[in-house]
Amino acid sequence: MRSLSHLRIAPLLNGLFAILLLIVLALLAQNLFAAFAKQREAAVVVETATTLRHVFNALQASRVERSTLRLALTDEAAASDKRLGEIADQRAKSRPAIEAILAACAQIDCGDDVLQKLEDGNRKTEAVRTESDTAIKAALDQRPAGLGDDWQSSVTGVIETLETISAKLGARIRLVDPFIGEQVALKDLGYVIRAAAGLDRNIVVDAIKAGGYTPDSLAKALLQRGQIDGAWPLVQDMAARPGAPEAVVKAVAAAKEIYFDGILPRRAEIDKALAAGQPSPIARDDWQSQTSAAVDAIKAIGGTIQRINEITTAIAAAVEEQNATTTEIARNVQQAAAATDSLNEGIREVSQSAAQAGTAGDQVFEAAKELARNADQLKREIEGFLTRVNAA
Template sequence: MNLALRPKLLAAFGGLLLLTIAISLLSLWQIGTINSAAAEIRTVWLPSIDVIGDMKAYTARQRIAASRVAVAADDAARGEALKLYGKQTADLAAALKRFDAIGVTGEAAALYGKYQALRGPYEASMTAAFDLAKQNREQAEKAMNGEIVQAFRKVQEALEALASHDRQGAAQANEVVRQAYSHALWSIALVALVAVAVSAGAVLWLDRDVVRHLARLAGIMRRLADKDYGFTLEGTARGDEVGDMARAIDVFRASMRQGDELAAAQAAEAAARTERANRVDALVQTFDSDVAHTLQSVSQASGGLHETAESLSRIAETGARDAVAVAGASEQAAANVQTVAVAAEELGASIGEIGRQVSVSATIAAKAVAEATRTNQAVSSLTTAAEQIGAVVALIADIAGQTNLLALNATIEAARAGEAGKGFAVVASEVKALANQTERATNDIRQQIESMQAATGEAAGAIAAIGQTIGQIDHITTTIAAAVEEQGAATQEIARNVAEAARGTSEVSAGMNGVRQVAEETGTVASEVLMAADDLTSQSDGLRARVSTFLAALRAA
């Protein structure tokens, strides 16, 4: 077949694409049918059936509540029954609103209208029975069990007819869903089988007409890469890309044969040139080795001289800088030593004054310890006195208690004496009141004494702590005085050593001036040696460059 690969591939995959589109469109159509039927079941039939069931239940409950109103024995029972009837009627009205919101049409709307036509007279008859029950309960009960029951049954039959219609509608919609699913299943399966058959045919066709020829050409290319030209080339007469590749391979084979012949001739010529170049190269390498060895020796010598000169110059510069730095440092050290000497003298004077102040502080601390001891003794005496007062108050409290007891006994005896003991009873009552006042006063005094004892105890503890603290201060001031004396002696020794250090730094400063002069002379000599080494290195590099240029020109020739 002379068609190109592009039309072949487009034909194969285009057929598969068309089958895929057909399957997709068929699936979408069937899914739409199923979705419409399911939506009808979900939004119309099932809600309608559910609401109708509620309507039937509320109608039955309304009938029961109405019967209770008709047979109520008194107004209270009738009122409770009317409340229940009103609730069931309201629930039924809410269910009717939900059914109206569904929006039924056709036969369902006609059945619903019939129900509404029966419901109005039915509820009116129950209202009339309520009015009749107020006058004649037996007549109302008879009406409830007679004509109203017949009306109730007709209303329920209308609701049942409407529910039966909705159940049939739901069953029909469900049958539509089932049939749509069955049709979709068989249609998709059939189209899928056709797609599989077309895919298998396309794969076999492409394998026979394209893939096998490409695999054979790949094997020929591998033989051509190994310079094997003895193969038979097929497919050059094809009009597609496979034929183009076969003809291109034939051209490559001819070109590679010519290239191999030309490469053999060039290899022979190159071998002759290589032999001559090897001889010239051997002579050049010998000359290059000799000259390089000589120049390397000169370069190493000049390099060593250059490094020595640089090292000597650095040492001289470092020595000069160090000498200047040491001289400056020694002068600064001399000035600092003089300053330290003056400061040491001032420190000695300050330490003496501190010693005198510490002695005064020790004397004051000793006096404070004695005063704290006396104060503690006074507070202890106050505590003892408070304890004695507490004992006296306790005695007074005992006396008041005994007095109160005697007054109580006197009151009892006066009561026994009758009229003769009234005056004695008044006195006993006054004595008892006085004893109670005395007891309350002694309790207040006891509380104040206990508070005073607690305060004096705390004061005694605080004064004792103050005495201990002052004693510690006395000990510390004594220690400080001893340390100040030792520091004064050390300060005098420091002043003497500082004076000797000042004399030594002056001598070091004078000696460093001579070292600086010697370092400057050494730096001058090192600079001259460095210049000579640089000149020798430049001449050696120039000679090496000229020799390298000569050898390069010789190799190129």
């Protein structure tokens, strides 16, 4: 009986509660890791969508500057203040966009070696810009020979790198939602058409100035026109599908009216006249001006999709995911703290109960011993009394 008084259940219960605590913490840790993974995934989507917007802005500004500065470099006269202002406006858009892209691609995967290519290409383009800025303020015969070709080559290299980044990031955005995927594909096709239309415009401008196409320039023009002819039916098909955003449908319809129904018939007139050895029915500067508006209409397709997808849908969904996962993380942390406090309190209460049970056991044992001593004493006194009675 003495041995029972030293039996303690507190250490056993403490051990059981410690095991339960470890199990609960392991489950909470698993939830926390999953929540952090979701948050990181959402953050990548936000970074990707934001970088795509910078790429879009850089592409549009670079393409416009490419044709505008090239025209200034091939003009007989010095560039006008208006043209200098147009070039400065496009650079004010492309430069900060490219800087943002360089910073973003240092943090996220934009494709193999594209960061270095963009840095090198941008550095080369800036050097040609500096030389060109001086050259276009002078007459054509005072400009360095081949500067127009150097500009065309350097800025086209930057544009092609930006297109590579756009394709890489666009593929990542496609994983977010099937609708976004289709719209990104439509935007990419719009890029193809806009780029080809811009290059074809430059080739026609040169042909008007020269009085005809060379075999090389005609081959380049046919290449660009083939890309347009191949991509445009796909754009029309995707814009005609049920559920296509109304803004996109309107942008495609405007591009058709302005470029395909308006500009291409005029280009055919120019080609016919030049092939016959006749002057172009449209002056060089007029063609540049007319096609700029048409190319802007094609650019509006991508711009509309950019606003719909990257800004509203992808970013909003990703931010919502971030908020949800952040809330989940906070809730899990609170649950872990509450569970730990509850278990600690339970352990304290059981320990106290066990200690009280042990104290009560000691008290009962001591009372039993006292009762036994009293019984022995009473027995001895009764036996003594009986002995004295018998002796009397």
